Amino acid sequence: LIQDIITVPAANQWSSIVLHQWINRVGHYSISLTAPGEEWSQTFEVQSPYQVTANEVSNLPTVQVTDSHGIPITLPLTVAQSHQFWSTTLLITGLWTLEQIKLLLSDDQSQISRTVQANASGHLRLELSTFHDLLPSSKQYFLDYQRLGQTAQRLVQLVEDLPLSWAWCNHSLELTGLKADQSYSISCWNLLTPQSPSIEISIPSTTSATVPLDLPPGIYYLQLEFSNQFIEALGWWCSSNQYDLPIETEDNEALANYCYTILDNALIHEFQAATTTFSLDAKWIETIATSLGMGNYHFPDWLNTEALLAKLRSILVPLYGQWYKICTVEGKRGDFRDALMSTIAENNLWHLILDFRRHRQRDERNIVFVNLTDIEMVRPYLNRIPYFEWISRSPLSPQEVEVLLENGDVE
Amino acid sequence: MAMWNSRILQLLSQHRQSGQPAFPAALSMTQITSLLRQCLDPNQPIDQLGFEVQESLRKLEAQNEILKASGNRYCIAPPTLLAANQESLVGLLFRGDRAYLKLAHEILKTKQPITEERLRSSLRNFERAKARLRENRIGLMTLEEIINELPKPQKPQRFLLQEHRSSLTTSEFWQISDVKQYIPAYAEQQDRWRSPTPGTLKDESLLQLPGDQYLWFEDGQFHEIGSDTAILTMFYLDQRDHQPIRFVLEDTGRLNLQSILLPYAHFQWFKQLVERVDGQSRVYYVPPAKRPLVHAVFRYLGCDLR
Numbered sequence: 064l065i066q067d068i069i070t071v072p073a074a075n076q077w078s079s080i081v082l083h084q085w086i087n088r089v090g091h092y093s094i095s096l097t098a099p100g101e102e103w104s105q106t107f108e109v110q111s112p113y114q115v116t117a118n119e120v121s122n123l124p125t126v127q128v129t130d131s132h133g134i135p136i137t138l139p140l141t142v143a144q145s146h147q148f149w150s151t152t153l154l155i156t157g158l159w160t161l162e163q164i165k166l167l168l169s170d171d172q173s174q175i176s177r178t179v180q181a182n183a184s185g186h187l188r189l190e191l192s193t194f195h196d197l198l199p200s201s202k203q204y205f206l207d208y209q210r211l212g213q214t215a216q217r218l219v220q221l222v223e224d225l226p227l228s229w230a231w232c233n234h235s236l237e238l239t240g241l242k243a244d245q246s247y248s249i250s251c252w253n254l255l256t257p258q259s260p261s262i263e264i265s266i267p268s269t270t271s272a273t274v275p276l277d278l279p280p281g282i283y284y285l286q287l288e289f290s291n292q293f294i295e296a297l298g299w300w301c302s303s304n305q306y307d308l309p310i311e312t313e314d315n316e317a318l319a320n321y322c323y324t325i326l327d328n329a330l331i332h333e334f335q336a337a338t339t340t341f342s343l344d345a346k347w348i349e350t351i352a353t354s355l356g357m358g359n360y361h362f363p364d365w366l367n368t369e370a371l372l373a374k375l376r377s378i379l380v381p382l383y384g385q386w387y388k389i390c391t392v393e394g395k396r397g398d399f400r401d402a403l404m405s406t407i408a409e410n411n412l413w414h415l416i417l418d419f420r421r422h423r424q425r426d427e428r429n430i431v432f433v434n435l436t437d438i439e440m441v442r443p444y445l446n447r448i449p450y451f452e453w454i455s456r457s458p459l460s461p462q463e464v465e466v467l468l469e470n471g472d473v474e
Numbered sequence: 475m476a477m478w479n480s481r482i483l484q485l486l487s488q489h490r491q492s493g494q495p496a497f498p499a500a501l502s503m504t505q506i507t508s509l510l511r512q513c514l515d516p517n518q519p520i521d522q523l524g525f526e527v528q529e530s531l532r533k534l535e536a537q538n539e540i541l542k543a544s545g546n547r548y549c550i551a552p553p554t555l556l557a558a559n560q561e562s563l564v565g566l567l568f569r570g571d572r573a574y575l576k577l578a579h580e581i582l583k584t585k586q587p588i589t590e591e592r593l594r595s596s597l598r599n600f601e602r603a604k605a606r607l608r609e610n611r612i613g614l615m616t617l618e619e620i621i622n623e624l625p626k627p628q629k630p631q632r633f634l635l636q637e638h639r640s641s642l643t644t645s646e647f648w649q650i651s652d653v654k655q656y657i658p659a660y661a662e663q664q665d666r667w668r669s670p671t672p673g674t675l676k677d678e679s680l681l682q683l684p685g686d687q688y689l690w691f692e693d694g695q696f697h698e699i700g701s702d703t704a705i706l707t708m709f710y711l712d713q714r715d716h717q718p719i720r721f722v723l724e725d726t727g728r729l730n731l732q733s734i735l736l737p738y739a740h741f742q743w744f745k746q747l748v749e750r751v752d753g754q755s756r757v758y759y760v761p762p763a764k765r766p767l768v769h770a771v772f773r774y775l776g777c778d779l780r
Contacts, residue, residue, distance in 0.1 A: 076517070077517045112484070113487070113488055114577070115495070115571075115577055123611065159497065159551075161500055161542075161549045175631065175632075177631070182543075183499070183543075197631075211552070212614075212615045
């Protein structure tokens with residue numbers, strides 16, 4: 064405790080006493096003035112200027128955008144209708160006291176900016192209705208906000224008639240650009256059960272949706288529908304395993320065979336034989352084949368898209384080939400077959416090599432038969448296949464084929 | 475008056491939000507004035523105080539030091555460091571909340587006294603310094619960025635006009651004598667005010683009535699606008715009609731602004747970049763280092779400064 068007494072000369076005017084000498088650090092002070100018959104005193108505290116610490120700053124609330132009920136929203140808020148846009152109310156919290164924020168309201172042509180200000184608690188309530196009539200009527204409005212020295216951030220957007228788009232995921236389909244006031248459904252047709260009705264998945268009314276595709280094993284062709292009316296072909300989707308068969312095949316051997324020809328990426332003759340028991344609508348097959356040919360599919364690796372496409376096309380334009388005899392290296396017939404199958408897959412030769420058979424007799428162990436639509440197209444590939452020796456110069460005559468088949472000489 | 479500037483900054487930096495001291499509190503003009511009155515000794519006259527404080531507040535607001543809100547409320551602006559450009563981090567000017575000054579020194583490792591408002595950063599990389607400061611809610615901007623935040627030349631915005639529609643009719647307007655209309659033409663700014671004729675009074679016309687009252691004519695309606703809005707509108711009309719204001723920055727750095735009015739905020743920024751030339755009002759010396767920024771201010775307004 065330091066105590067000092069100074070004497071002040073009497074005067075009939077205000078006089079100043081410089082106290083810096085005494086008040087030079089933080090603490091509690093007391094000053095008293097005494098004169099004959101009078102006494103005045105005052106106590107006070109001198110504090111150091113307040114300085115914010117890094118810790119205090121890190122505890123500050125972050126800027127948050129909520130709806131008028133205080134529920135946080137993910138930015139930007141997308142609305143599909145003009146009245147929804149203009150009736151939006153947002154609350155931004157965590158701003159600086161009285162912070163000035165630039166709002167940028169734009170349509171597809173012009174932009175206006177307006178500065179708005181947070182209140183003394185750093186809250187800002189934005190009612191979009193107050194901006195109504197500032198821009199000409201439009202199908203697209205965007206509202207962004209920008210804090211000083213920072214990049215603008217989109218708050219709300221009105222996007223009417225957004226083009227429909229979708230993205231495939233392994234177990235779901237993401238759709239955007241739907242009309243919020245309509246309810247859609249997805250029709251899923253399974254190629255593995257062509258006689259069964261399509262499965263319908265309904266979508267809640269919204270502008271964008273993630274639709275879980277929780278479907279039985281199959282290779283599906285999906286369409287978007289509204290009140291059972293076709294809107295948009297979405298394309299092909301499959302996420303099941305190569306060995307999963309639809310439940311319908313349990314008591315239907317013909318259907319099971321048909322499924323194997325597809326799931327095993329078998330050659331076209333086998334598929335053609337398996338489809339003879341069904342009647343498939345050519346127009347429908349043409350539609351779904353075209354979609355597949357345009358690359359609208361999401362398939363697992365095991366499913367060969369080109370093999371599937373060639374099979375679908377063979378329903379529309381049946382393929383006819385001729386049988387040729389091939390001789391392979393002694394004892395390597397099985398290896399030759401494997402090499403041939405991978406050559407077909409790698410070079411998309413499904414429409415050229417329709418069938419493959421082995422000679423059954425023991426002394427013909429090196430002989431195979433292939434059914435080709437165009438020998439000249441196939442020959443360059445055959446020459447490169449390991450264990451290939453020679454191919455018959457001309458196709459087998461119908462009589463020769465008949466004899467081989469009747470004797471049961473091929474398998 | 476300069477004394478009030480620093481007192482006001484001190485005052486607004488010391489008043490914090492209760493419960494959230496990292497944010498400042500807002501004070502009303504009355505509170506500020508009565509607190510400042512206590513700094514005066516009893517001999518000093520107080521009749522000028524209100525006016526002086528108001529002028530100080532206006533200037534501080536234009537310098538991005540404080541924020542003003544409706545109801546004559548003020549608070550200290552968010553802390554911001556101003557760099558002359560991205561390459562120079564040695565003369566950073568501190569603006570806004572002084573309660574963050576110590577923190578800014580710590581982040582930039584300046585080793586300077588914590589009251590120093592011109593910071594010499596030990597961090598050399600602009601973007602890194604900016605990110606580090608941003609984490610602590612301190613801004614870092616170049617002067618050019620600040621200039622680009624100034625109001626843009628534009629016609630009075632529609633929401634402003636809706637609130638200030640004048641009851642004046644066209645026929646009443648022609649009764650008023652000594653009206654001037656701003657007509658962009660190859661002339662100095664002050665000579666662009668001409669007498670309107672029915673041929674010149676078209677949509678988007680800026681008019682001046684005697685007594686420095688401005689009117690904006692649009693959609694067949696007159697609207698009362700403030701002088702600062704009117705000045706921004708003059709630059710908008712210059713741009714619309716491709717008639718930029720032309721003037722010369724002499725090689726010596728001398729710049730004569732006697733014939734041109736600038737918007738208040740732009741003028742405040744300009745004054746921070748230049749020095750006064752003694753004995754001549756509105757004539758300035760532009761130091762060579764500040765010339766690109768002065769050009770930036772005028773380019774922003776659409777002027778042709780050579």
